[in-house]
């Protein structure tokens with residue numbers, strides 16, 4: 001399962017792009033609103049940090065069909081190519097119409113704010129590259145977020161569609177692992193949740209133990225310095 005970073009914070013993107021195996025960055029209008037300032041320059045900086053090949057997901061802000069098409073094409077032109085920029089379009093009727101048109105022209109669309117398997121089925125049939133079900137927003141209202149992802153994956157497997165799941169809206173590392181078990185193609189997670197996938201106090205004490213035992217036996221010299 002691909003892991004994508006769900007943030008527009010430049011220092012987080014620099015850090016995780018250097019240290020973690022991330023496959024790209026996702027943004028949305030809320031995420032971008034947290035950064036403020038010259039948001040176009042900011043998005044260019046994100047592209048510069050992650051390089052030309054990784055996926056950058058950017059959401060349209062227009063709400064009318066023709067304007068969504070225009071904005072989507074301008075986003076792709078500004079920040080990469082049809083392969084490397086996924087245009088996020090919300091799962092409503094105008095969004096579906098725009099997805100059908102843009103997908104038929106070779107654009108990769110991430111249909112976002114997906115809260116049901118029905119929306120995912122329609123998005124896949126419209127030609128979306130990804131559908132983004134919101135796991136914790138479903139869990140928050142007493143629905144089964146992970147179960148919805150599993151149902152969508154089952155539908156996609158049964159139909160043989162090329163559309164992949166990009167599961168989103170995670171609050172815990174456990175949710176990410178449960179989604180990975182469904183066979184979903186990708187998940188986008190916040191910096192906090194990404195860190196929680198790696199952090200383990202027993203790993204930290206194990207590392208400290210290795211260092212202490214080595215130093216007791218060989219002092220400050222490293223193995224490399226003895227070779």
Ligand code: G3P
Pocket residue numbers: 006026027028134136137168169170188
């Ligand atoms: O990409 C946005 C999606 O992940 C929503 O996350 O945390 O706002 O529910 P959240």
